[in-house]
Amino acid sequence: MTAADFANFYVKQNVDEKITPYANAVGLSLVRNYAKDLKFYKDGMKMFFHLRLNEDNSVTGSLDMVKKDKEYDDKYVIITDDKYKKGTTGIDYFDKEDGFTFRIESKKIFYALDNRSFTMNEFVDLLEKNHLSDRLFWKRKNNYAVNVFLKYFFWLSDKNYDQVQVMLDRHRPEQEKKYNKGDEKEFEPFFKYFHISKNILFSSLFIGFLASLIITFLFYIEDFSLSNPVIILFFFLVLFLLEKISVWVDKKLKQFFKGEINFISKLMDYLYKNSFRLKIF
Secondary structure (H helix, E strand, O other): OOHHHHHHOOOOOOOEEEEEEOOOOOEEEEEEEOOOOOHHHHOOOEEEEEEEEOOOOEEEEEEEEEEEOOOOOOOEEEOOOHHHOOOOOOEEEEOHHHOEEEEOOOOEEEEOOOOEEEOHHHHHHHHHHHHHOOOOHHHHHHHHHHHHHHHHHHHHOOOOOOHHHHHHHHOOOHHHOOOOHHHOOOOOEEOOOEEOOHHHHHHHHHHHHHHHHHHHHHOOOOOOOOOOHHHHHHHHHHHHHHHHHHHHHHHHHHHOOOOOOOHHHHHHHHHHOOOOOOOOO
């Protein structure tokens, strides 16, 4: 089967702008307009489909939001602006594991997971419905929570976490994969003995202050004195624990960037992998 034969199984619709068979493979690209009542249409955005038929008859492809290139009228630029991600889902790539195969005898795409089949037009409509439903809503919320946690975790050790910079670090040679050397510094001793990150110390004092206010309002404590030996012992015990926490956090951050498959590399795969199965409507 040629790419032209495969493309002929699709019937062009009024909303379709351009259908192009692949040059060196069996497949097609399709440019389709959004519905006129959607803001994406008003902003000049379009949908860019890719469908490919592989040697084992599996169907793979993708769907992106695009806009015409200002310099080249026949080319399109993929839109990555966050404001367009809310309410839509970019289908980065669906592969043979998703279970779609093309059956030449029926000229339909068969879905193995629930024994349903679709014409080429129905399958494109299915991709569009998945694209227009916000499939990554909770993924974005989860990524935001992970990003906030890591910023706080790095901050506790007087270091900075920047997601973009870390992503760039991932592609550097292994010997260069480390956080900014300017961030490397020893903890300043507290009372000339306890090596505690100033941010961990600040966080603990702030939490302790709030806790003491709550306890003061909820309970009336008689004969309370800071000179009480138990209070002093407890204070230095807390300093000892904070030092252990500081050393542990600092050690963990340095380990994040070591090894062939380090934590940061795994983290980037997790944050940027939009894995989900296509929803069959």
